[in-house]
Amino acid sequence: MTDQPDLRPGEIRAADNSSSSVVDLKEYRQSKDPLPVTFHRRELDAILWIYGRMVGEGEWRDYAIDHLKDRAVFSVFKRSGEIPLFRIEKNPKLAAKQGAFSVINTNGTILKRGHELQQVLKVFNKTLKLVEK
Template sequence: MTDQPDLPGDRSAQDTVVVSLTEYRQTRDPVPVTFHRRELDAILRIYGRMVGEGEWKDYAIDHMKDRAVFSIFKRSGEMPLYRIEKNPKLAGKQGAYSVLNTHGMILKRGHELPQVLKVFDKALKLID
């Protein structure tokens, strides 16, 4: 309506900017790092084998903005026995994948997940 005066806070149609919602969300909250289907297949294959042997009982998957973590537990109320981490920032350096023990010590690190998961082919035992 043209006969109404412009208010100080009003914007005209010329000042309006259209922003894509997906672009806006990506700038505010980056998409978290996740495991892809093939990566989860490889991890769950080893997990299933170890559950069958009675070594492992539970797992948890965490997707954070800088890394993805697959934690393996003997009992659900304890600290994880092992953590399989995917950190894309290290992909060009030491490798994006790593396996850590309860104390956070890196057991194996590399660029390819199947190669890193070979650490579980040996008979690892938890020493108290």
């Protein structure tokens, strides 16, 4: 409520206060709370393909996806109550340097990092080994 009378259509009120300005609400919200980093559909398809294969082999059982302000994380669990076995991270700030994608194990060691997700996910490709008794 203001103590000024309503304006007729087409009338413009003179600004008494120099600090008042019109702000686009959408731009204001994005500047105050930027959108989180997310996985694109093709990236998520590649990750879920690996996840499905590993679930079929009995290696993994659960996953979680986190969309944070600075990175997106796909965490893989053997059991849902434990810490993640692996984290597949997308960090756009590292895209120009070491690559936006990385696979990190339980200890925090980066197993593979790169610019292309398909190349990074090759760390989960297993080779058959002959075991002798």
